[in-house]
Amino acid sequence: MKITLENSLERFSEKFKTSKEFTEKCKDIIPGAYSRVSFNYGPHAIYVERGEGQYIDTIDGHRLLDLNNNFTVNVLGHNHPKIANALSEAIPKGFSFGNPMRYESQLAEIICDRVESVEKIKFSCSASESCVSAIRIARANTGKNKIAKFEGGYHGFIDDLQISAHPAPDRFPGPPSRPAPLADSAGIPSYTIENTIILPQNNLDACVKILRENAYDTACVIMELQSGAGGVVVLDKEFVDGIRSLTEELGILMIIDETITLRADYHGLQGVYGVKPDLTVMGKIIGGGLPLGAVGGQARYFQVTENGQVHLSGTHQGHPLAAVAGIACLEVMDEEAYDKLNTFAEQIKNELNEWADKKNYPFIVYGAFSFLGYAFTDKPGREIKSHRDFWHFTNNDYIFTFALEMANRDFFPVHRGQIALSLPMTGEDIDSFIHTTKEIVEGLLNN
Numbered sequence: 001m002k003i004t005l006e007n008s009l010e011r012f013s014e015k016f017k018t019s020k021e022f023t024e025k026c027k028d029i030i031p032g033a034y035s036r037v038s039f040n041y042g043p044h045a046i047y048v049e050r051g052e053g054q055y056i057d058t059i060d061g062h063r064l065l066d067l068n069n070n071f072t073v074n075v076l077g078h079n080h081p082k083i084a085n086a087l088s089e090a091i092p093k094g095f096s097f098g099n100p101m102r103y104e105s106q107l108a109e110i111i112c113d114r115v116e117s118v119e120k121i122k123f124s125c126s127a128s129e130s131c132v133s134a135i136r137i138a139r140a141n142t143g144k145n146k147i148a149k150f151e152g153g154y155h156g157f158i159d160d161l162q163i164s165a166h167p168a169p170d171r172f173p174g175p176p177s178r179p180a181p182l183a184d185s186a187g188i189p190s191y192t193i194e195n196t197i198i199l200p201q202n203n204l205d206a207c208v209k210i211l212r213e214n215a216y217d218t219a220c221v222i223m224e225l226q227s228g229a230g231g232v233v234v235l236d237k238e239f240v241d242g243i244r245s246l247t248e249e250l251g252i253l254m255i256i257d258e259t260i261t262l263r264a265d266y267h268g269l270q271g272v273y274g275v276k277p278d279l280t281v282m283g284k285i286i287g288g289g290l291p292l293g294a295v296g297g298q299a300r301y302f303q304v305t306e307n308g309q310v311h312l313s314g315t316h317q318g319h320p321l322a323a324v325a326g327i328a329c330l331e332v333m334d335e336e337a338y339d340k341l342n343t344f345a346e347q348i349k350n351e352l353n354e355w356a357d358k359k360n361y362p363f364i365v366y367g368a369f370s371f372l373g374y375a376f377t378d379k380p381g382r383e384i385k386s387h388r389d390f391w392h393f394t395n396n397d398y399i400f401t402f403a404l405e406m407a408n409r410d411f412f413p414v415h416r417g418q419i420a421l422s423l424p425m426t427g428e429d430i431d432s433f434i435h436t437t438k439e440i441v442e443g444l445l446n447n
Helices: 005-015 017-026 081-093 102-114 127-142 190-194 204-217 237-250 268-273 299-306 320-332 335-359 387-393 396-408 427-445
Strands: 048-052 055-058 063-066 120-124 146-150 196-199 218-223 253-257 279-282 293-297 363-368 371-376 418-420
Touching: 005 017, 005 396, 063 427, 081 320, 102 120, 102 293, 102 320, 120 127, 120 299, 127 218, 127 253, 127 279, 127 293, 127 299, 146 204, 190 196, 196 204, 204 218, 204 237, 218 237, 237 253, 237 268, 293 299, 335 363, 335 371, 335 427, 371 396, 371 427, 396 427
Parallel strands: 146 196, 146 218, 218 253, 253 279
Antiparallel strands: 048 055, 055 063, 120 293, 279 293, 363 371, 371 418
């Protein structure tokens, strides 16, 4: 079947017309109709009625295999019985106190036991907040002001970090070896931009030069080992090892953001890399689907929070229900669960890439573990080593059309070229996704 953006949009609008009508209605009371920009999928969001296991049921009456999973949060799928039962047992005890409950420390123990670099941990309501906490802790420990981040790295919508997080083909200031900071939003002060150093991914020589020049006033480097906004980019191990050695030499704290990648391995993606950062930001799966973030790290860096130098507090931080859900989620996510997800991910990558290679198609599935990227590229065999590569060498119209067409065929990916697997998925689900992907790629490339 011949597939074009136009006919995919037409079928999408017809299939999800109730969602379209509801979107228009909600615009009268909520700017844009919903509070998260990332909900927008195609011409409008797809509204969900409920979720069960690996599926979501839309208000339009369709059941979709969820390959979005709330942007990687729902590693156990929807309405997992262990999480639901844990919440049902906790709610009658009350869930909003000016006192701590035991759940927070239980979850902290689980995380500290799994992630080697985490000796102590502080919870917040989101990973975005925990990025703020990590930066404040880094600045207090070093006495320095500037922060360094990578071009294309997303760490929440806070002012300090929403710089050069979502570049686009016409928004890459500076040469590849020396990116210039660019605010992602209006309303970010100019002094914040000036205090942010932007680094290129997988270019160690350039990073060494930039960080040495700014070492006197750089408090930290924050990085994702596999980034997930606007294209998946996996950092080379040698590159990560080089950054770790350099930060130790220069007295700059290394912060690894594992908000997404904690779903990659029982010990986090840092365990796979064998790297031990100073601080780690976590979120998404640690709350079992409820809002929760955390910053953890070596105990010595948290002395500034214990002696009162750094204040980190909020009404709902470490919320007991989020901690209860997080405990249940991580208890299910044992090493066998990770192995199942990662085996499925390898099957998807291997089968689709071998097929595309035989067909000489400019289509790739890349990334690692249960969070993968897909892209239509400028030529077969293209590697994506940075976000500039993603924007310069991929066909965004094809990626967008692919996502629309997936929804038209009862799958729900992340529309910007990503999929996130969940534990309830079966071999049949994976086979069906692979088969449908081949059909859509054929339909797009053989027009």
